[in-house]
Amino acid sequence: MDTTALIYKVLCAHNGSFELGELRANISTMEDDLESVLGNQEMFTRAVSKGNKLIVAKTKMRLCRANGCSGCSNLHLCKFYLYGTCPSNQRQGCSLCHELTSEHNIRVLREHYLEELDRKELCTLLLQNDNALLPPVCFTYNKGSGEYGYCPDKGSCRRLHVCERYITGTCAAEVDCDRSHDFYEPHPLNTLQQRGVPNELVASMLSTYRNIQAIGHTNDASNTLCKKDSDCLLKSKALPSHWDKSSVPETGFKRVALQSSSAEHKNILDLFHQTMTGFSVKTIERVQNRILWEVFSWQGDVMRKANAGKGNEKQLFHGTDSKHVDAICRQNIAWRMGGTRGTPYGQGSYFSKDAKFSHSYTSQSGVRSMFVCRVLVGNYTQGHSSYLCPPSKDGSHTISYDSCVDDIYNPAVFVVVGKHQVYPEYLIQYREGSRPGTYVPPPNFVQNQSHHNMHWTSIPVMLSSPATPVLPNNARGDVAKLHPTYSALLHTTSQTNIQSMTFYWPFSLFS
Incomplete structure (x- = not known):
């Protein structure tokens, strides 16, 4: 078995990460070869937990989300099959792929050195790498005090209400923390279930989120976790440059x-x-x-x-x-x-x-x-x-x-x-206010008249009082000639405080 594929196999069989010394003991290869493979930061990252050096599995592979895709480098696989909970054998069935060994999936797995992983091990790897599968930790919940911290969504929040320091292993929960330290509490459990995560996987969420945080340290700076006041919090987004x-x-x-x-x-x-x-x-x-x-x-x-x-x-x-x-x-x-x-x-x-x-x-x-x-x-x-x-x-x-x-x-x-x-x-x-308005007739207004070729001209209408619209001299004709739309508009306008408007009138009425 290829050394890279073997390391993935060992890591994913141990919840996605493994202590470096234990990994060396389980991998029969030259030390230089091992260090060379582990040095690939696109596949593995290093972390420290309670003084122990860990190796965490990474991958660029994701579940494909495009309907009808035929040539991408991601897995064509049902998410619920990956979780082991898809009811594909029941009456409704499932239209998505359930075959790790399909021609497309075999090719993709080999490209990423993952062909030795079984479904459960692949699930472990993707949960800690594909950010579309799990909800992120709510950083506003971790700010402030009270039941929801500063979270603006409170009970309806779709992010995870769990203590960040609990995940990193730095929280003295029994002493001074009122954040949640249990993924089975109602809000975290419901949030995970809304993403389709089955109860069988909830027990492994602590190690999964710890691995997510470790991977975050080596990802793009805008999405990393940073060390601040010994707490590991999501890095704040830069405020707009034009703000005061x-x-x-x-x-x-x-x-x-x-x-x-x-x-x-x-x-x-x-x-x-x-x-x-x-x-x-x-x-x-x-x-x-x-x-x-x-x-x-x-x-x-x-x-x-x-x-x-x-x-x-x-x-x-x-x-x-x-x-x-x-x-x-x-x-x-x-x-x-x-x-x-x-x-x-x-x-x-x-x-x-x-x-x-x-x-x-x-x-x-x-x-x-x-x-x-x-x-x-x-x-x-x-x-x-x-x-x-x-x-x-x-x-x-x-x-x-x-x-x-x-x-x-x-x-x-x-x-x-x-x-x-x-x-x-x-x-x-x-x-x-006082800005003059402009009335433009409906697009189909001319088509509804008997004179299809009439020309239009703009005529200002001054309101001499709140109730008396005054037409200019050249527009004082038989009001019965006017279309009902204008009469209704004049009646409505007369009830406002607007002092002037511009109407578009048929030129033929005043010629």
């Missing part, structure tokens, strides 16, 4: 007002006024929330890995009732906050490319509130009012779309269920 670093609280949030002369203010204002005329912006504030930003950044990393490097982040509007503003700045946008009223593309939080669409979700009067958000829309599909969450891609319920849209070819509305896919970056507060 003096106004970033450790917990909670800070709203930083943008100067009207700044380019940042102008960009957001222009984006807003592309579809929102007739409104006056009162303030634009940048929301600075360290915890929400770190969670959003982490979610972006996870999505890019799952979607072949594509996170598909967009800048979108989200209107809300002003009473929810502080809650959103503190805990993010939760779609349940707004209920399920008006969900034509499924349940979730609604975002739009156009501020005009999001305006309908704001307060009905006074100062209105609208967020400009960073949204990880990922891979999206056509939405439907019956959807409780984005549907699965292949019917297997193992791979789902990230969001739903109104039109997959030219989406303007996006629906997101996962709050970690959103960062509420800017808050716009505005009200009806």
Whole structure:
């Protein structure tokens, strides 16, 4: 047996890692050959646990997540078969591969020196290397005190609520720690079960997560674990360079007002006024929330890995009732906050490319509130009012779309269920104001008239009083000539405080 394949076999038979001295005793090979193989950091990494030197198994191989893939370098294998729990022999069956010895899988295993591993050993290796299989440890849960620490999602969090120091073996649990030290407690167990991890594997989770942390030390710097104050915590994501670093609280949030002369203010204002005329912006504030930003950044990393490097982040509007503003700045946008009223593309939080669409979700009067958000829309599909969450891609319920849209070819509305896919970056507060509005007739309006070739001209309409619209002299004709759309609009407009508007009228009416 090849030395590399043999080392993998020994490590994976011992929960994915082995003490270096014991490994040497189990491998009959020259010392120089052993050290040469172990020096390959893409396959093995070294760690220290309670003074003992460990070798941890690594691999670049993953389970393939592409439906109908025919030529990748990852395993074509059912995840639940890997776990030993797939009900493939039952009535419903399973459409995914259950053969380690298929032509494709044999080739992939040999490329990675893993052809000697059985199903259980392969499961051990992939659990500690394929980050799509297990939930990450919740680092906000490990900050602060109380039942959920600083975790904004609390009981609904899909990350693992387990003490980081317990995993690294540095926590004096019996003395001063109120974090969870048991994977069988309700929240950790439920989180693992939601990922499909069977109860039979929960007993090995402590060693698996310890190996994950050891592997993290040699991975890309943005995803590593770092040593700080003798605690092993996830490295914080870098804050955006344009933030005011003096106004970033450790917990909670800070709203930083943008100067009207700044380019940042102008960009957001222009984006807003592309579809929102007739409104006056009162303030634009940048929301600075360290915890929400770190969670959003982490979610972006996870999505890019799952979607072949594509996170598909967009800048979108989200209107809300002003009473929810502080809650959103503190805990993010939760779609349940707004209920399920008006969900034509499924349940979730609604975002739009156009501020005009999001305006309908704001307060009905006074100062209105609208967020400009960073949204990880990922891979999206056509939405439907019956959807409780984005549907699965292949019917297997193992791979789902990230969001739903109104039109997959030219989406303007996006629906997101996962709050970690959103960062509420800017808050716009505005009200009806003095900017003149513009009414453009519906695209099919001309086609509905008897004069198909009529020409259009813009005519300003001044409102001399809140109830009396005044047409210019050349537009004072028989009001009966006007289309009912204009009459209705004038009636509606007369009830507002707008002082002027521009209407597009058929030129023939006034010629």
